[in-house]
Amino acid sequence: MQLTGAEILIRCLQEEGVEYVFGYPGGAVLNIYDELFKQTRVKHVLVRHEQGAVHAADGYSRSSLKTGVALVTSGPGVTNAVTGIATAYMDSIPMVVITGQVPTAAIGQDAFQECDTVGITRPCVKHNFLVKNVADIALTMKKAFYLATTGRPGPVLVDIPKDVSQALAEWSYPKTVSMRSYNPVTKGHAGQIKKAVQLLLEAKRPMVYSGGGVILNNASDVLTRLVRLLGFPCTNTLMGLGGFPATDPQFTGMLGMHGTYESNMAMQNCDVLFAVGSRFDDRVIGNPSHFFRADRKIIHVDIDPSSISKRVKVDVPIVGYVADVLAEMVKIVESSPVRPDPVALKAWWAEIKEWQRKDCLKYDRASKLIKPQMVVEKLYEVTQGDAFITSDVGQHQMWAAQYYKFNKPRRWINSGGLGTMGFGLPAAMGVQLVNPGATVACVTGEASIQMCIQELSTCKQYHLPIKIVNLNNRYMGMVRQWQEFFYGNRYAESYMDALPDFVKLAEAYGHVGLKVEKPGDIDGALREAFAQKERLVFLDFITDQTENVFPMVPGGKGLTEMILAEEL
Amino acid sequence: MRHILSILVENEAGALSRISGLFSARGYNIESLTVAPTEDPTMSRMTIVTSGSDDVIEQITKQLNKLVEVVKVVDLTEGNHIERELMLVKVRAAGKDRDEMKRLADIFRGNILDVTDKSYTIELTGTGSKLDAFLQAIEPGVILETVRTGASGIGRGERILRI
Numbered sequence: 221m222q223l224t225g226a227e228i229l230i231r232c233l234q235e236e237g238v239e240y241v242f243g244y245p246g247g248a249v250l251n252i253y254d255e256l257f258k259q260t261r262v263k264h265v266l267v268r269h270e271q272g273a274v275h276a277a278d279g280y281s282r283s284s285l286k287t288g289v290a291l292v293t294s295g296p297g298v299t300n301a302v303t304g305i306a307t308a309y310m311d312s313i314p315m316v317v318i319t320g321q322v323p324t325a326a327i328g329q330d331a332f333q334e335c336d337t338v339g340i341t342r343p344c345v346k347h348n349f350l351v352k353n354v355a356d357i358a359l360t361m362k363k364a365f366y367l368a369t370t371g372r373p374g375p376v377l378v379d380i381p382k383d384v385s386q387a388l389a390e391w392s393y394p395k396t397v398s399m400r401s402y403n404p405v406t407k408g409h410a411g412q413i414k415k416a417v418q419l420l421l422e423a424k425r426p427m428v429y430s431g432g433g434v435i436l437n438n439a440s441d442v443l444t445r446l447v448r449l450l451g452f453p454c455t456n457t458l459m460g461l462g463g464f465p466a467t468d469p470q471f472t473g474m475l476g477m478h479g480t481y482e483s484n485m486a487m488q489n490c491d492v493l494f495a496v497g498s499r500f501d502d503r504v505i506g507n508p509s510h511f512f513r514a515d516r517k518i519i520h521v522d523i524d525p526s527s528i529s530k531r532v533k534v535d536v537p538i539v540g541y542v543a544d545v546l547a548e549m550v551k552i553v554e555s556s557p558v559r560p561d562p563v564a565l566k567a568w569w570a571e572i573k574e575w576q577r578k579d580c581l582k583y584d585r586a587s588k589l590i591k592p593q594m595v596v597e598k599l600y601e602v603t604q605g606d607a608f609i610t611s612d613v614g615q616h617q618m619w620a621a622q623y624y625k626f627n628k629p630r631r632w633i634n635s636g637g638l639g640t641m642g643f644g645l646p647a648a649m650g651v652q653l654v655n656p657g658a659t660v661a662c663v664t665g666e667a668s669i670q671m672c673i674q675e676l677s678t679c680k681q682y683h684l685p686i687k688i689v690n691l692n693n694r695y696m697g698m699v700r701q702w703q704e705f706f707y708g709n710r711y712a713e714s715y716m717d718a719l720p721d722f723v724k725l726a727e728a729y730g731h732v733g734l735k736v737e738k739p740g741d742i743d744g745a746l747r748e749a750f751a752q753k754e755r756l757v758f759l760d761f762i763t764d765q766t767e768n769v770f771p772m773v774p775g776g777k778g779l780t781e782m783i784l785a786e787e788l
Numbered sequence: 789m790r791h792i793l794s795i796l797v798e799n800e801a802g803a804l805s806r807i808s809g810l811f812s813a814r815g816y817n818i819e820s821l822t823v824a825p826t827e828d829p830t831m832s833r834m835t836i837v838t839s840g841s842d843d844v845i846e847q848i849t850k851q852l853n854k855l856v857e858v859v860k861v862v863d864l865t866e867g868n869h870i871e872r873e874l875m876l877v878k879v880r881a882a883g884k885d886r887d888e889m890k891r892l893a894d895i896f897r898g899n900i901l902d903v904t905d906k907s908y909t910i911e912l913t914g915t916g917s918k919l920d921a922f923l924q925a926i927e928p929g930v931i932l933e934t935v936r937t938g939a940s941g942i943g944r945g946e947r948i949l950r951i
């Protein structure tokens with residue numbers, strides 16, 4: 221049966237079980253939109269800016285086991301989407317982005333709305349394709365989904381010129397695909413796994429450090445089992461929160477630049493470090509030469525060989541899917557009579573408890589001004605720790621990560637790698653669509669939220685009852701914090717002047733707005749907002765302008781060279 | 789240290805820019821790069837001469853392997869290998885210099901490919917340092933033009949790179 225390229229494309233999406241496409245129409249994708257219009261299986265979500273489409277598809281992927289799909293037009297459609305694509309790439313989020321392109325004959329002619337899409341996106345995708353022949357669409361789409369979801373996941377872009385989506389070809393969808401040049405190592409080396417287990421069992425001061433790879437590979441359960449079996453302390457990276465339950469007594473909190481004192485101290489002072497699905501990022505370990513210790517053995521499990529020994533030399537590298545490797549390790553530990561030395565472990569835990577006594581996340585609870593930390597704590601209580609929390613980038617992101625106790629994976633949705641302001645709201649749209657009925661909150665700040673505020677309109681159109689928790693301190697808080705600490709209080713351009721009235725703004729978009737100015741009103745306002753199950757509520761919390769995120773490891777410093785909150 | 793990487797890559801549009809883009813994005817250095825299709829026209833073989841510490845070379849190799857179009861990567865300098873580069877050099881050859889230039893080309897086992905009454909175009913093959921030596925042996929003033937291919941390399945004996 222001969223179909224047009226556009227029809228073939230839509231059928232590919234149907235074959236892949238795609239429920240939603242996030243997009244924005246334009247000249248080069250009109251053939252595709254026409255085919256979308258003619259069917260009902262693949263639903264389209266019309267965003268208000270292409271960046272929002274990609275973030276929404278991203279939130280959709282992060283909060284489910286599905287692959288988000290975005291559809292944008294050529295030229296500015298693509299360039300607007302680039303921030304979203306780069307965001308997904310840095311956090312290894314599976315995603316397929318379909319872009320329209322000018323007709324093949326016009327490529328290279330500086331045509332209207334032409335850009336070199338494959339060239340522009342090349343450094344921020346796992347792979348991309350320009351489909352020049354209609355007969356290649358189906359196989360390319362199959363490859364796109366396969367590449368996006370296997371190995372180390374990531375966004376894959378398919379660029380389709382307008383004449384290709386119009387041309388006719390025979391329709392058939394390949395059941396499987398294999399590529400001779402793409403064979404990621406997915407099964408961990410058995411000998412290395414044994415060696416790793418032995419090292420763990422012999423450890424006197426062990427530490428487990430897990431990252432986003434555990435979430436992406438759905439390895440949280442098996443990680444939790446292993447950590448509990450061994451009785452070891454466990455920390456999560458910003459991307460790894462929810463990988464190990466935050467309320468578990470073995471959890472020491474997040475680590476890194478704004479990690480807990482105890483996690484950072486344990487990372488530095490352990491004798492065996494077990495890194496799982498994490499990559500020793502600069503925000504995680506600080507200065508690598510300070511982090512180095514000759515007497516510490518490091519085991520590193522990751523799907524990406526290039527993540528291993530990139531910033532920190534490791535002793536036992538294991539390349540493979542973390543879920544499978546961890547399952548293998550659980551099996552070995554369970555069948556072994558050997559257990560870690562209980563006396564040593566007890567002494568190590570005593571040391572960690574001593575660090576915990578610093579109470580590094582304390583803040584002034586009696587303040588007359590709203591403390592942002594308190595808003596997040598109350599948010600945790602009101603949502604009973606069971607919400608999907610998206611965030612933007614800055615202080616509010618760190619407070620959400622520090623004070624909301626994530627017990628489940630895929631509940632914490634943030635741009636950790638690229639640090640994209642404007643991510644939170646559109647991401648929340650994808651989260652809400654793939655988790656209908658779930659509680660979804662976007663913790664944001666007055667600077668970040670304005671970067672994609674236009675999506676309030678999309679939320680109205682699709683009845684997405686997201687709760688926006690705006691920690692409004694009238695500053696780009698994290699910039700202000702750095703300027704306070706490292707630039708002599710010279711607050712260059714970090715002040716948010718002429719802010720809109722967010723309550724009225726929310727109302728203008730057809731939503732509910734609430735302004736909260738007193739600490740005593742936090743709880744009531746949150747309860748009132750979350751009781752409105754059908755409405756988007758914009759909560760504008762007027763917070764203490766001078767609050768800083770602690771602990772803090774200044775850039776370039778060692779992980780244990782933390783600035784702690786002053787004694788209260 | 790100098791390394792010669794041999795890369796088998798899908799013969800597809802964009803593969804070269806993916807590889808060269810990787811080098812510039814990550815701050816790796818390319819001394820030379822050559823590429824042409826292999827006996828299997830769907831695949832190209834690339835030789836990249838680069839330099840860096842062992843850690844950097846390890847990262848380069850891993851990052852190259854991560855590219856979807858890259859089929860195989862081998863560091864030729866890890867074992868015995870042969871390395872050749874081709875140079876075409878056009879030199880002034882007039883009067884009494886003409887014979888001397890011919891003799892020098894013979895010493896370096898070069899071939900004269902093109903002759904005019906004022907110039908020779910000499911073809912020279914060898915390692916990069918041999919080509920350098922030839923250029924140093926002749927007077928700089930007589931060199932009119934040079935073009936070099938960059939190194940190609942292959943493993944010795946049973947060291948074979950194929951899929």
